[in-house]
Amino acid sequence: MADSRKRLIICGMAVLLAAGIVVSVFLGKFSITPRELWGIIISQFADIDVFWTSQQEHILWTVRMPRILAACIVGTALSCAGCVYQGVFENPMAAPDFLGASSGAALGAALAIILGMGDRMITAMAFFMSLLTICLVYMIGNRTRGNKTVGLVLAGLMVSALAQAGTSFIKLVADQTNELPEITYWLMGSLTGITGEDVLFAFIIILIGTIPLMLLRWKLNILTIGEQEASTMGVRVDAVRAVSLVCATLITAAAVSISGMIGWVGLVVPHFCRKIIGNNFKYLLPASILTGAFFLLMVDNVSRNLFEVEIPIGILTALIGAPFFIYLITKGGETA
Amino acid sequence: MIEVRELSFSYGRHEVLKGISFTAEPGEMLCVLGHNGAGKSTLFKCMLGILRGYSGSVSIDGKNISDMSAVERAHCVAYIPQAANPAFSYSVADMVLMGTMPQLSGRLSPGNAEKEIAMDALARLGIEDLAMRSYSQISGGEQQLVIIARAIAQGARILIMDEPTSSLDYGNQMRVQKQLTKLIEDGYTIIQSSHNPEQAYIFADRIICIRDGRIYRQGRPEEVLDEQLIRDLYNIDVEMISSGDDKARFFILKQ
Numbered sequence: 001m002a003d004s005r006k007r008l009i010i011c012g013m014a015v016l017l018a019a020g021i022v023v024s025v026f027l028g029k030f031s032i033t034p035r036e037l038w039g040i041i042i043s044q045f046a047d048i049d050v051f052w053t054s055q056q057e058h059i060l061w062t063v064r065m066p067r068i069l070a071a072c073i074v075g076t077a078l079s080c081a082g083c084v085y086q087g088v089f090e091n092p093m094a095a096p097d098f099l100g101a102s103s104g105a106a107l108g109a110a111l112a113i114i115l116g117m118g119d120r121m122i123t124a125m126a127f128f129m130s131l132l133t134i135c136l137v138y139m140i141g142n143r144t145r146g147n148k149t150v151g152l153v154l155a156g157l158m159v160s161a162l163a164q165a166g167t168s169f170i171k172l173v174a175d176q177t178n179e180l181p182e183i184t185y186w187l188m189g190s191l192t193g194i195t196g197e198d199v200l201f202a203f204i205i206i207l208i209g210t211i212p213l214m215l216l217r218w219k220l221n222i223l224t225i226g227e228q229e230a231s232t233m234g235v236r237v238d239a240v241r242a243v244s245l246v247c248a249t250l251i252t253a254a255a256v257s258i259s260g261m262i263g264w265v266g267l268v269v270p271h272f273c274r275k276i277i278g279n280n281f282k283y284l285l286p287a288s289i290l291t292g293a294f295f296l297l298m299v300d301n302v303s304r305n306l307f308e309v310e311i312p313i314g315i316l317t318a319l320i321g322a323p324f325f326i327y328l329i330t331k332g333g334e335t336a
Numbered sequence: 337m338i339e340v341r342e343l344s345f346s347y348g349r350h351e352v353l354k355g356i357s358f359t360a361e362p363g364e365m366l367c368v369l370g371h372n373g374a375g376k377s378t379l380f381k382c383m384l385g386i387l388r389g390y391s392g393s394v395s396i397d398g399k400n401i402s403d404m405s406a407v408e409r410a411h412c413v414a415y416i417p418q419a420a421n422p423a424f425s426y427s428v429a430d431m432v433l434m435g436t437m438p439q440l441s442g443r444l445s446p447g448n449a450e451k452e453i454a455m456d457a458l459a460r461l462g463i464e465d466l467a468m469r470s471y472s473q474i475s476g477g478e479q480q481l482v483i484i485a486r487a488i489a490q491g492a493r494i495l496i497m498d499e500p501t502s503s504l505d506y507g508n509q510m511r512v513q514k515q516l517t518k519l520i521e522d523g524y525t526i527i528q529s530s531h532n533p534e535q536a537y538i539f540a541d542r543i544i545c546i547r548d549g550r551i552y553r554q555g556r557p558e559e560v561l562d563e564q565l566i567r568d569l570y571n572i573d574v575e576m577i578s579s580g581d582d583k584a585r586f587f588i589l590k591q
Binding site: 001002086087090091092215216217218219221222224225226228229231232233234235236274278279280282 | 381384385386405406407409410411413414415417422423424425426427430431434435437438444445446468490
């Protein structure tokens with residue numbers, strides 16, 4: 001496929017995402033008409049007569065918009081990180097929680113919940129425990145003998161297992177009426193009750209992590225053909241790999257800390273994009289970023305609108321993701 | 337000119353290379369023979385700057401490679417591994433484009449100038465038609481040519497090849513060797529390891545035989561390659577048959 005066509009596809013994805021965001025604003029239990037929406041937005045900049053209810057305005061700014069933005073940035077972060085991990089580890093099955101970022105975040109959140117901390121602290125604890133877990137994984141991985149990449153993956157598995165054991169223990173001792181359901185709900189992953197503050201926090205960190213990845217993305221291609229070959233081509237393999245891993249980990253931790261455990265996005269979306277646009281990171285990364293946002297936004301729309309009671313989004317992503325992944329790996333498609 | 341002087345290397349306490357010295361000039365094809373584990377790959381890795389911690393020196397046109405940056409080294413010497421399928425498949429054009437990495441000088445991704453370099457490299461090997469094909473869907477021989485094109489796009493004049501043809505069928509082996517001979521005529525230096533002494537005799541300008549980490553013999557093929565050498569290198573008894581005014585030498589196992 002010609003490069004110009006790939007650029008066109010990426011533009012199409014951006015348009016689709018923008019349309020998705022606009023449509024999502026109108027979806028929900030409180031109806032907002034296009035005219036009302038327009039009025040609410042204009043009223044921010046100019047004095048016009050109010051023809052909508054204050055409840056509508058409140059819902060739009062404090063519930064619906066944060067939620068829509070959260071879905072987009074979490075989707076973006078997970079897909080981007082998954083895509084990068086797959087390249088760095090030369091492994092198509094790598095996902096954002098490959099090294100234990102999610103398990104660490106879960107432990108942090110569970111800990112914060114049984115210590116009776118508020119929502120803000122739960123997010124902060126999840127974020128820091130996630131980073132701490134990954135630091136531990138890197139330290140252990142670096143001390144392994146032989147292949148460092150394999151060492152890192154094994155260290156990730158082990159540390160994840162430890163964190164999961166910790167989380168299980170906390171669930172065991174948690175108070176069954178309040179804390180346990182809260183922990184369980186967090187583990188399932190949800191964007192319910194997300195605040196503008198959460199979104200801003202995650203957005204800043206994810207932006208900081210994504211920019212270097214976007215800049216390095218062409219060089220990531222060379223990493224995937226093997227460490228020694230890459231180094232003979234003049235790539236500073238250690239530096240590129242370290243920057244990529246740090247950034248991918250940072251954005252995963254930020255995403256997981258506000259959304260809980262949302263699986264499958266980071267695996268399925270990059271693979272879907274690989275089929276459409278090929279493996280060249282120059283196009284694959286932007287495509288994954290846009291598609292990830294769109295995908296999670298759509299799934300979240302289903303999650304909050306399908307039934308009277310909201311379905312945790314993590315359940316839905318697995319429900320959609322796993323069969324979709326099977327379809328992807330069995331069907332052919334663009335492989336270059 | 338690449339010069340290896342008194343190169344020794346150990347993995348831990350195991351000494352793999354012991355005092356290896358040789359040079360290779362532009363327009364020269366060197367073939368390195370030796371049994372499995374003789375140290376051929378280790379030698380190449382030292383010459384490419386992948387392995388450090390060796391004693392002795394490797395220099396290119398008088399400049400020690402350990403004083404060069406990775407990019408400078410990449411300008412001088414390229415590595416051509418055995419074609420293997422990477423985890424993710426790229427188009428042939430993208431694959432060759434990766435070779436232009438040392439030419440980017442600070443830019444983040446290749447532009448039109450590099451794309452031209454990549455296409456020229458493909459054309460040079462007569463495989464420009466493959467450009468838009470998927471690397472994983474072309475034949476092994478074509479894949480090997482693509483990797484050679486990548487090395488050419490890299491701009492290096494010294495090509496180091498680790499058994500470039502050993503996994504290819506006979507026809508592809510010959511096709512790849514033919515292209516290598518052309519590169520030699522254009523002044524490239526090629527250093528390849530091989531498990532096929534008969535082919536080395538035909539294609540190499542000089543043969544270097546490594547046994548137990550030392551250079552056992554080196555010289556022009558007709559001086560070096562005989563029954564005695566095969567016996568010493570591979571520990572088998574053979575009878576040599578010379579053919580076509582000694583244009584080719586064959587070895588037949590003695591019963």
